Amino acid sequence: MSLLRSAVSAPGQADHQLAATRSTLVQLLGHIDSRRTAEQYLSHFTATTTAIQPFAVIKVGGAIIRDHLPTLASALAFFSRVGLYPVIVHGAGPQLNQILEHAGVEPRFADGIRVTDGKTLALARQLFLEENHRLVQALEALGVSARPLTAGVFQADYLDRTKYNLVGRINTVEKSPILSALRAACLPILTSMAETADGQVLSVNADLAASALARALQPTKVVYLAETGGLFHDQTGTRIARINLSEEYDHLMSQPWLRHGTRLKVRAAQELLSDLPSTSSVSIVHPMDLQREILAASGAGTVIERGTRISSITSAECTNLAKLEQVVRRQQGPDASFCVQEMRTRPFRVYYDDPSLESLAMVSFSTHGLPQLLTFPSLTARAAAEDMFLRITKDFPRLMWTVPETDPRLDWLSTRATGRFYHNGWVLLWYGLRQQEARQLILNLHDVEGSDLELGGGGTYRHASQGQ
Structure with a gap:
């Protein structure tokens, strides 16, 4: 049964059902995890309907939509049914590589950034619309109201037109379409496409789009879904469960074993968290562990927090x-x-x-x-x-x-x-x-x-x- 759809026709009844569902969830969490989990759910995620505030921004990579769509949709449906409304932004990089290959277009990269000409952008835009539709359809099949937001949210300047062509750097996030979706109890589903002031569409890295969203919305959680399920120690192969930036950042960044890609992720998280409330966190997690990571903060991924210097x-x-x-x-x-x-x-x-x-x-x-x-x-x-x-x-x-x-x-x-x-x-x-x-x-x-x-x-x- 969809609580969200009930809310449209019978607000009072739906509010009662939502309260009952939240109460049941808290009791369940208290049994299967600890009182800590239940208290965290209550303190962070039970906002009133009159003060809409997204509790999380979740970045979904193209590989997650391609390979883990049922798992992702099920997790997001669970959140909506207990009154939690994350903001989703997705990419489609692997799918774009495949389409370009079939079209005979050889991908070009500079400094790890895809050089985007007109043909590449046209293919990317159509692909992003299709992937967005797939995710929205999967959610609606589970009785969840989802709202596709494929334009009008990200405004951007050219990153470096000579070097990267049609690639943007986000300068403004228009929040009103997102907040409107939240007020209607819909999950906002965004693509990482932006427009210039004169209407030119630009490609934007989905990770950077998620960071821009987080800075604008100030959520409690920023989650990056990844098939790896977290960050790993490059010598021992063990998962890094938590990073306290106040205590560990300088030491971690000085370690010779830290790979370049991992180093970039940790630095990006540190820069993002410096612009968010002190209680916010960045998580990197597999989609199958998304519910536990969001609610219990003790899942199978990596949690990065500003932390406290002891x-x-x-x-x-x-x-x-x-x-x-x-x-x-x-x-x-x-x-x-x-x-x-x-x-x-x-x-x-x-x-x-x-x-x-x-x-x-x-x-x-x-x-x-x-x-x-x-x-x-x-x-x-x-x-x-x-x-x-x-x-x-x-x-x-x-x-x-x-x-x-x-x-x-x-x-x-x-x-x-x-x-x-x-x-x-x-x-x-x-x-x-x-x-x-x-x-x-x-x-x-x-x-x-x-x-x-x-x-x-x-x-x-x-x-x-x-x-x-």
């Missing part, structure tokens, strides 16, 4: 222990005494994102042979907390910590742990331990009778989902 000092470098104790007592409340005692008897490392040290995390270097996370800030600034935890686990790949069962941070911390153990109103959590190490850690407790070991299938510890 600083740290050791106890030997600390010049104001009294100030640290004050912060710990404020953060920990009644449970501060143990942390303060640890500070006075063991070496430790402090992590913070503000030189004033108004909130901090602290790790002592040895408890039961393991580093222990003694205190962690509140989750008021979740992105900063995420960056802080990632920095800690980079420095301490094996870690333990305890929190009361009533601690409001328990769900958040549990999803970042690799295991947990309930004991007398407290929860012992660990990160990076093998199963035997976790068993030994638990046995080191003086009294485990009456504890909840949370054994899963096969007699192994049930691990919490680990955050990316």
Whole structure:
């Protein structure tokens, strides 16, 4: 059933159905992922109908339309049914290469940019219209209202007419056709074609068109769909799950293993995010993982965020222990005494994102042979907390910590742990331990009778989902 079409004939009923669908989705996400996922959906993506704001710009390459159209259409249909309306811009590069070959036109490139003469542009324009129609048709077959926007959105100047001929650089994005589609509960489907002030059609790279759209619309998410499913470490072949630009950009760009194409993508993301809200992100993901990447921010792709720069000092470098104790007592409340005692008897490392040290995390270097996370800030600034935890686990790949069962941070911390153990109103959590190490850690407790070991299938510890 299409909620969007119901909205046309019965707005009140459709609003009720949409609210019910959103509520069901939040409950479902809470069961299959974590409260974090459900909260993110609520906080970022449930806008009122009176304040239309696109939550995401999604760039779709030609190969995705050619090879993954049913998967893409299904994901986009899901978003529309729960009241989420991304703006789609697509290319058709592989299809254009094939058409040019059949027409006997040899493609020419300069600096990686297709040199576009009149014949090439005419073929490209017709092709883009056809591919746009294919995507719109696939969505409408699923009961989704989609609106093709094939002209009148991108205005451009010639990039370099002598060198590239009919290739444009976008200078203006006309938002009104997009917002009109969103107000009508339609998915806007754009081609990466632009026009000059005097009406000349120009070809524009789809990645650059998506960036221009994002700068104009200021979405929470910018997603580039790719068959590779993300960015990869060129030496190890492992996927790069997340890039915190504030912490990692300079180091990453200096690495000799970073391929030229990957380097360009990271630099483009850094430049784009500098023009977007601090909470925005850029994702590179396969279309089959699009739903999870959008809603959970923990899918199978690569997420690039502006992030937070985390600083740290050791106890030997600390010049104001009294100030640290004050912060710990404020953060920990009644449970501060143990942390303060640890500070006075063991070496430790402090992590913070503000030189004033108004909130901090602290790790002592040895408890039961393991580093222990003694205190962690509140989750008021979740992105900063995420960056802080990632920095800690980079420095301490094996870690333990305890929190009361009533601690409001328990769900958040549990999803970042690799295991947990309930004991007398407290929860012992660990990160990076093998199963035997976790068993030994638990046995080191003086009294485990009456504890909840949370054994899963096969007699192994049930691990919490680990955050990316």
